[in-house]
Amino acid sequence: MDPIEIGLWVSGGMLLMVVLGMRVAFAAAMAGLIGLIWIFWAKKGMEWDQLGWALTVAIKTAGQVPHSKVSSQTLSLIPTFILIGFLAYYAGLTKAIFEAAKRWFAWVPGGLAVSTVFATAGFAAVSGASVATAAVFARIAIPEMLKIGYNKQFAAGVVAAGGTLASLIPPSAILVIYAIIVEQDVGKLLLAGFIPGAFSAVVYAILIIGIAMIWKNVGPPVTGFTWRERFASLPAALPIVAVVVIIIFFVYNPFGDAWGTPTEGGAVGAFIVFCMAVFRGMRLAELKDALLETAKLTVMIFTIIWGVLIYVRFLGFADLPGAFAEWISSLETSPMLILICILLAYAVLGMFMDAIGMLLLTLPVVYPAVMALNGGEFVSAADSAFGMSGPMCAIWFGILVVKMAEFCLITPPIGLNCFVVAGVRPDLSVQDVFRGVMPFFVADAVTIGLLVAFPQIVLWLPSLAG
Amino acid sequence: TEWNASVWGKRRAFTEHVEKIAELVSEKTNGEFTINVSYGGLSKNRENLDGISIGAFEMAQFCAGYHADKNRAITVLELPFLGVSNLEEEVAVSRAVYAHPAVAKEMAQWNAKMLMTSPMPQYNLVGTGDPRTTLEDFDGMRVRATGGLGKAFEAVGAVPTSVTSSEAYNAMESGVVDTVAFAQHAHLSFGTINKADWWTANLNPGTVNCPVVVNIDAYEALSDAEREALDGSVDEALDHYLANYGELLERWDTVLEEKGVEKVEFSPEVIAEFKAKAADPAREAWIKDMEAQGIPGQELYDLVIETLEKEQASN
Amino acid sequence: MAGSSAVLEDSSILSRLDRGLLKLETFFALISGIAVFMLMVLAVWSVGGRKFFASPLAGYVDWIEAAMPFIAIMGIAYTQRMGGHVRMDILIGQLKGRALWAAELLSVVLILLLMLALTWGAWAHFDRSFDMGAPMWSRDSSIDIGLPIWPSKLVVPVAFAVISLRLCLQIWGYGRALVLGLERPVAVPLVQSAAEQAMAEAEQLDGRD
Ligand code: NA
Numbered sequence: 001m002d003p004i005e006i007g008l009w010v011s012g013g014m015l016l017m018v019v020l021g022m023r024v025a026f027a028a029a030m031a032g033l034i035g036l037i038w039i040f041w042a043k044k045g046m047e048w049d050q051l052g053w054a055l056t057v058a059i060k061t062a063g064q065v066p067h068s069k070v071s072s073q074t075l076s077l078i079p080t081f082i083l084i085g086f087l088a089y090y091a092g093l094t095k096a097i098f099e100a101a102k103r104w105f106a107w108v109p110g111g112l113a114v115s116t117v118f119a120t121a122g123f124a125a126v127s128g129a130s131v132a133t134a135a136v137f138a139r140i141a142i143p144e145m146l147k148i149g150y151n152k153q154f155a156a157g158v159v160a161a162g163g164t165l166a167s168l169i170p171p172s173a174i175l176v177i178y179a180i181i182v183e184q185d186v187g188k189l190l191l192a193g194f195i196p197g198a199f200s201a202v203v204y205a206i207l208i209i210g211i212a213m214i215w216k217n218v219g220p221p222v223t224g225f226t227w228r229e230r231f232a233s234l235p236a237a238l239p240i241v242a243v244v245v246i247i248i249f250f251v252y253n254p255f256g257d258a259w260g261t262p263t264e265g266g267a268v269g270a271f272i273v274f275c276m277a278v279f280r281g282m283r284l285a286e287l288k289d290a291l292l293e294t295a296k297l298t299v300m301i302f303t304i305i306w307g308v309l310i311y312v313r314f315l316g317f318a319d320l321p322g323a324f325a326e327w328i329s330s331l332e333t334s335p336m337l338i339l340i341c342i343l344l345a346y347a348v349l350g351m352f353m354d355a356i357g358m359l360l361l362t363l364p365v366v367y368p369a370v371m372a373l374n375g376g377e378f379v380s381a382a383d384s385a386f387g388m389s390g391p392m393c394a395i396w397f398g399i400l401v402v403k404m405a406e407f408c409l410i411t412p413p414i415g416l417n418c419f420v421v422a423g424v425r426p427d428l429s430v431q432d433v434f435r436g437v438m439p440f441f442v443a444d445a446v447t448i449g450l451l452v453a454f455p456q457i458v459l460w461l462p463s464l465a466g
Numbered sequence: 467t468e469w470n471a472s473v474w475g476k477r478r479a480f481t482e483h484v485e486k487i488a489e490l491v492s493e494k495t496n497g498e499f500t501i502n503v504s505y506g507g508l509s510k511n512r513e514n515l516d517g518i519s520i521g522a523f524e525m526a527q528f529c530a531g532y533h534a535d536k537n538r539a540i541t542v543l544e545l546p547f548l549g550v551s552n553l554e555e556e557v558a559v560s561r562a563v564y565a566h567p568a569v570a571k572e573m574a575q576w577n578a579k580m581l582m583t584s585p586m587p588q589y590n591l592v593g594t595g596d597p598r599t600t601l602e603d604f605d606g607m608r609v610r611a612t613g614g615l616g617k618a619f620e621a622v623g624a625v626p627t628s629v630t631s632s633e634a635y636n637a638m639e640s641g642v643v644d645t646v647a648f649a650q651h652a653h654l655s656f657g658t659i660n661k662a663d664w665w666t667a668n669l670n671p672g673t674v675n676c677p678v679v680v681n682i683d684a685y686e687a688l689s690d691a692e693r694e695a696l697d698g699s700v701d702e703a704l705d706h707y708l709a710n711y712g713e714l715l716e717r718w719d720t721v722l723e724e725k726g727v728e729k730v731e732f733s734p735e736v737i738a739e740f741k742a743k744a745a746d747p748a749r750e751a752w753i754k755d756m757e758a759q760g761i762p763g764q765e766l767y768d769l770v771i772e773t774l775e776k777e778q779a780s781n
Numbered sequence: 782m783a784g785s786s787a788v789l790e791d792s793s794i795l796s797r798l799d800r801g802l803l804k805l806e807t808f809f810a811l812i813s814g815i816a817v818f819m820l821m822v823l824a825v826w827s828v829g830g831r832k833f834f835a836s837p838l839a840g841y842v843d844w845i846e847a848a849m850p851f852i853a854i855m856g857i858a859y860t861q862r863m864g865g866h867v868r869m870d871i872l873i874g875q876l877k878g879r880a881l882w883a884a885e886l887l888s889v890v891l892i893l894l895l896m897l898a899l900t901w902g903a904w905a906h907f908d909r910s911f912d913m914g915a916p917m918w919s920r921d922s923s924i925d926i927g928l929p930i931w932p933s934k935l936v937v938p939v940a941f942a943v944i945s946l947r948l949c950l951q952i953w954g955y956g957r958a959l960v961l962g963l964e965r966p967v968a969v970p971l972v973q974s975a976a977e978q979a980m981a982e983a984e985q986l987d988g989r990d
């Protein structure tokens with residue numbers, strides 16, 4: 001059997017294991033290990049007396065991967081970003097930012113909903129995880145919206161959708177994971193996330209204002225905040241600004257040499273939030289909880305990472321990504337149409353899978369294909385299919401898939417953000433939240449369409465960084 | 467027979483001899499013996515020796531400085547200021563050292579056999595800001611330099627900061643390092659030259675040593691004709707490598723001019739002072755350290771110097 | 782996707798073993814969390830040293846790389862105990878009673894086989910970097926400051942051995958539930974409905990803002 005055939009069988013087997021409910025990390029590692037055994041054995045002509053050799057070599061090859069792949073300075077961004085998010089609760093940043101957003105933006109039609117979207121976007125700048133953001137704002141923002149007569153389903157939908165912004169706007173664990181898998185510059189990817197994230201928030205806000213103007217009872221504006229009150233709300237939210245500024249300056253300093261690597265920026269951001277939390281009276285027991293939770297989430301993500309990378313190591317021996325890329329670029333269809341088909345496939349896959357698992361499982365094969373479609377990793381903008389150089393295409397596609405992955409957090413039947421919002425509010429069923437979030441599908445579709453049509457939205461900031 | 471060769475990065479001057487040997491071997495055996503070159507798909511670069519030891523692939527490239535404890539004996543070739551001045555000399559000293567029994571014995575621990583070197587020119591610095599021209603200027607300098615080279619700069623007060631080669635541009639841009647030591651091809655392919663204000667033309671502090679090895683069992687399992695094809699192609703592959711690198715070096719001055727990079731020349735006094743401060747203690751420490759572990763350090767060092775003198779005399 | 786689940790307890794031997802092992806797992810997870818904290822401190826120190834005192838931390842990258850296996854792998858058994866490794870439970874969530882326990886049992890048996898193989902493979906990786914006869918027992922060292930790598934390589938097979946123990950307990954737990962036809966077995970993470978699970982997550986966040 002040739003390696004590519006083995007690659008297809010093993011990949012199919014892995015998807016089956018995942019669908020049947022095996023934990024994703026172990027399903028991927030298992031598929032990778034079996035694939036390696038198979039490929040080494042096939043190399044020796046599948047002779048029975050060679051099976052022992054193939055087993056040993058495959059197990060030793062797979063056994064290298066966990067240590068080898070997690071020992072990376074770039075990946076150390078992930079635990080730091082997770083830690084920032086947990087510390088932010090203790091620092092009281094969530095309430096502070098919602099209060100500020102309310103005082104500044106609630107006067108427009110659908111005002112509180114618009115404020116909620118901007119508050120989630122602001123919180124996204126210290127939180128790397130969408131689900132946590134949705135859970136927090138379900139507690140803070142929904143009660144206030146209901147108090148002034150908002151439609152219950154709509155209020156829940158706003159929070160579920162707003163939560164998704166956390167993975168686009170840095171810090172973002174998922175963008176780091178993308179960068180690692182495709183071996184691209186983490187700093188530029190993080191920079192690239194800012195504008196599309198803010199852009200998504202603005203599209204959400206416009207949608208809400210439109211809805212509120214058509215159906216008057218959806219959400220009345222809240223007025224009467226004085227300028228003094230507005231400015232008084234800012235200091236408590238200040239650490240968020242500090243974290244954003246720090247991350248930007250570490251990655252790209254417009255006034256001269258940057259300050260350090262994104263990894264260091266993340267760590268300094270976490271340190272500021274930590275100081276803030278201590279200042280607000282965080283106790284040692286709470287710190288211990290935060291560290292345990294950070295460890296649990298970190299280990300969960302890293303287990304998927306090394307599990308999938310065992311599978312990727314097998315793919316390397318089978319050369320499946322190369323074959324797939326060749327096949328895709330040999331198609332007669334227009335590259336843009338293929339890209340759109342790939343994005344649609346993500347939308348379907350994402351209905352059933354979580355974001356990190358989905359990206360990790362598919363990118364090793366899909367990413368080289370997209371790069372080949374554009375004309376290769378080192379293509380210049382002039383010779384490329386999408387009108388951008390290889391590295392820029394990598395960034396653009398990264399933001400597109402992360403936005404797709406975020407979209408999947410609010411689509412039925414498995415829309416994690418909707419589950420979380422319904423879970424936090426006993427008076428809301430999952431169906432209620434899905435109904436309320438429906439308008440935001442339109443907003444997301446519009447956003448993705450615009451990001452595809454106008455790549456400059458994504459690429460402007462990273463292109464400044466050289 | 468089908469072999470896999472594990473290298474890393476992308477195809478570049480540094481991997482041309484591996485590509486060439488694959489081509490030659492296939493030609494000479496009428497396609498009976500093929501070598502697939504994989505750029506990073508089979509292993510992480512720092513674990514290529516592990517992969518050879520396991521038997522996961524049959525050929526691999528690695529650099530001694532990545533993991534000195536895995537390959538102590540050949541680190542002699544990374545000592546600072548050995549006096550190697552061109553690629554031909556680098557090939558000659560590497561060949562002599564690789565043939566030494568102490569090296570063969572250490573490589574056998576990894577089930578590996580030396581095939582050929584990947585000769586690298588001297589690792590001169592590119593830097594940002596004002597050119598550094600005296601030893602005092604090196605104090606507190608954050609330099610991306612690995613292995614023996616890193617130690618040499620440390621001896622004059624610099625701080626070696628290893629980022630991987632692919633992160634070197636970023637590290638320079640973000641100020642994590644302010645100078646990077648690379649061979650010319652790497653300054654080009656990793657983009658550090660685009661960030662540079664100056665380049666040290668004659669510092670010649672040393673280089674890294676990156677052998678290509680084969681798995682012993684796989685090598686012995688080859689048919690006589692295949693083994694002959696492999697061994698017989700080494701010289702031709704290296705000639706191809708040298709010719710290819712030569713073209714690149716010829717382009718180098720033009721590149722410096724285009725990018726507006728200043729050529730910094732050190733006075734002989736400064737270089738002598740650097741050598742005294744960095745090279746002599748490093749060499750003595752290295753020899754002492756190796757002898758204590760039962761590796762003939764003095765003998766290896768003398769072998770390098772003798773070979774170098776012979777090579778220089780013959781030209 | 783299941784994030785976390787509930788584990789029931791009683792006074793049986795199985796449950797006592799479960800809680801005993803949990804102590805070790807929690808200790809390991811805490812090491813991992815503290816290592817994240819140290820990572821943060823180290824980065825601040827490194828940046829501060831470079832920016833304000835012109836004395837950058839030597840070997841910063843080497844230290845981080847050495848710390849990462851502690852951060853990323855030591856807590857693997859704790860996460861498995863809590864049912865924290867994600868999976869797609871759209872199908873398995875529909876099962877009840879013996880069918881559910883059979884499916885769970887099959888899954889943990891497969892994972893145990895995998896982890897035993899990887900424990901061996903990771904041990905071999907450690908073993909190649911360890912040499913009793915060498916200085917600091919090191920046969921593999923880091924790039925900048927020559928730190929021996931074997932200690933961080935050793936973390937992996939140790940953590941994998943602990944999760945293998947955990948998987949043995951879970952095989953016992955699910956096997957018992959399958960044989961006895963239990964409804965709420967002890968010592969194994971129970972599948973929660975998405976709503977229950979979200980509620981539990983929300984409770985965790987309680988009082989944090
Ligand atoms: Na974020």
Ligand code: NA
Nearest residue numbers: 351408411414
């Ligand atoms: Na979904």
